[in-house]
Amino acid sequence: MKGEALYGGKAKTVYATSDPKRYIVKFRDDITAFDAVKKANLKGKGYYNAQISAKLFKVLADNGISTHFIKMVSEDEMLVHACDMIKIEVIPRNIAAGSITKKYPFKEGEKFENPIIVMDYKNDAAHDPMLNDDIAITLGLVTEKELRKIRKIALRVNEVLQEYFDERGLVLPDFKLEFGKIDKKIVVADEISCDTMRLWKKGTGQSLDKDVFRFDKGDLLAAYEEAARLIVPEIFK
Ligand code: C5P
Incomplete structure (x- = not known):
């Protein structure tokens, strides 16, 4: 296979x-x-x-x-x-954390009134620079219509995931999405995992995500296992 x-x-x-x-x-x-x-x-x-x-x-x-x-x-x-991948990293943000607090005067942990969608150009050599709509369209990464659709899907994904995590005692400060095209249809692709989200335990704010590795906050595998127990408990039965 x-x-x-x-x-x-x-x-x-x-x-x-x-x-x-x-x-x-x-x-x-x-x-x-x-x-x-x-x-x-x-x-x-x-x-x-x-x-x-x-x-x-x-x-x-x-x-x-x-x-x-x-x-x-x-x-x-x-x-x-199989999809034609769109070379944009779409990052819905609900709470200020990570790079956005370094680039702009947002305080770590500050909750945004409305989610912020950040889009970065997926390009390792250029260190994934932030895009705006004009640059994304002029680079030929997406059309204006596709950009509108991507934003709409990203906001909906954010709503659905926030609700799912909230019910499980988790907070979703931010996460990264990638999109692909099957014929002309735009779908969510790549992954949504502890590597690509910030996931905090409600109340304590403990990280159950890649920040544990980034900032040596403890045992990464234990954190991912704890996230998995809450998100996908059926695999532990
Ligand atoms: O690094 P930054 O704070 O901008 O990351 C925002 C969110 O997007 C984090 O959840 C991070 O894990 C995710 N991300 C990712 N892949 C990247 C950049 C960010 O999964 N290349």
């Missing part, structure tokens, strides 16, 4: 399958931060991210949001629809 490796990212590898319209995404145990300056390999991380991502894609589908996810084919591999 799994064919040649087509693309290797920092934490996932995409494989061909016998069907050119379907790929397999493997979640690896590699973890990187700060433009891949900090790196590690933590056994079991790929499993938790794959399971959390699969669950959240299912939650989105249940709420009428299209994603590339089809099904899990092993503990850390998902079968997905």
